[in-house]
Amino acid sequence: KAGVTQTPRYLIKTRGQQVTLSCSPISGHRSVSWYQQTPGQGLQFLFEYFSETQRNKGNFPGRFSGRQFSNSRSEMNVSTLELGDSALYLCASSLATGDSYEQYFGPGTRLTVT
Amino acid sequence: DQQVKQNSPSLSVQEGRISILNCDYTNSMFDYFLWYKKYPAEGPTFLISISSIKDKNEDGRFTVFLNKSAKHLSLHIVPSQPGDSAVYFCTRSWGKLQFGAGTQVVVTP
Numbered sequence: 305k306a307g308v309t310q311t312p313r314y315l316i317k318t319r320g321q322q323v324t325l326s327c328s329p330i331s332g333h334r335s336v337s338w339y340q341q342t343p344g345q346g347l348q349f350l351f352e353y354f355s356e357t358q359r360n361k362g363n364f365p366g367r368f369s370g371r372q373f374s375n376s377r378s379e380m381n382v383s384t385l386e387l388g389d390s391a392l393y394l395c396a397s398s399l400a401t402g403d404s405y406e407q408y409f410g411p412g413t414r415l416t417v418t
Numbered sequence: 419d420q421q422v423k424q425n426s427p428s429l430s431v432q433e434g435r436i437s438i439l440n441c442d443y444t445n446s447m448f449d450y451f452l453w454y455k456k457y458p459a460e461g462p463t464f465l466i467s468i469s470s471i472k473d474k475n476e477d478g479r480f481t482v483f484l485n486k487s488a489k490h491l492s493l494h495i496v497p498s499q500p501g502d503s504a505v506y507f508c509t510r511s512w513g514k515l516q517f518g519a520g521t522q523v524v525v526t527p
Binding site (some may be wrong): 337339341346347349352360364392394396398405406407408409410411413 | 450452459460461462463464477490511515516517518519
């Protein structure tokens, strides 16, 4: 089975721009979660989507948004980029049903804001 | 509101020996605990899980034990290998994962 894929892998943007990151979950997984990883804050939860609905949300400003499509693929959007948004953005997918709640992480998208 | 804590920031172990990582939790109900391994600048890699209806789960060199009365879980790695040198996280899974500081494991030759 193919793992979680994220595109693009690297991105450089300037302050004020917006960016869209994409995540394709493991086949059959219906839950997709997004995380931000920085050296100072570690891994921080952004939001989770399940069957196209946002099910959980972390403590990030409204500039961070996401959506999930009917094929479970998900996108994350960050508007009005700030220097502090530079981070590794990770997507994780999960079956999230029955007794299977493991989340499997993709390789991440490294975003640099200049 | 971190409800799962790892109290040992680091662990050094000789190659071939057992590594034991510990984790305490609060507010037990039905729960599902996960262990992850992480290398620098990479995302976490899922290792092993355990649900609160079990007290042990084993997968190759990795075994997780759950002591519900003590609200404690531990991960045993036997035998430890140099490639096991990484940061290990335990977390409770219920939609969102919360990662604390983890435990840095260093396996020495």
